[in-house]
Amino acid sequence: EPEVTQTPSHQVTQMGQEVILRCVPISNHLYFYWYRQILGQKVEFLVSFYNNEISEKSEIFDDQFSVERPDGSNFTLKIRSTKLEDSAMYFCASSERDTQYFGPGTRLTVL
């Protein structure tokens, strides 16, 4: 069964550094998403992406964040200058239409 994959599984970075989280969505899916879950809190929507454009974004998704589909298979989330409060589990998801399928997540730790 096709799955969403994410790399790395765990990333540790210093405050102020840039990080790129990578995702490979399910191959025939057209819609891509990023969510995050701060420890002990809800899973929160960050952004959705379709046809090389952002479809929807939350207030969390500020200028520090960007998304890109650099090639036909990868979907990335970049955080330009990480803050301590960016420490969270980041989930990528993809959908063919309305049902979203999630990857295993990348745990980001900002020191």
Added chain:
Amino acid sequence: AQSVTQPDIHITVSEGASLELRCNYSYGATPYLFWYVQSPGQGLQLLLKYFSGDTLVQGIKGFEAEFKRSQSSFNLRKPSVHWSDAAEYFCAVGAYQAGTALIFGKGTTLSVSS
């Protein structure tokens, strides 16, 4: 405001006993409802979903959920719990439209005792 409430943070059930996890939602449009499960170190796995039709929906791993519009609820049930069901369960609501955000509840952690 759009939200999902899962009133139970942690539930412990004996193996073989029945299970019900509660979920209430507030959503401005016709809701599209989901239950996801997260095992330790794993991603969010889709258990089942509901948009329309029969209000009792069947999912994977023997789970079912019932949509009750009058109560704005979408409770998850399983008649007989297995030790492998121990995990965190998330209820989510969204629009029946691709590319839109899902709103999640805080999750319910299920422990299974022998």
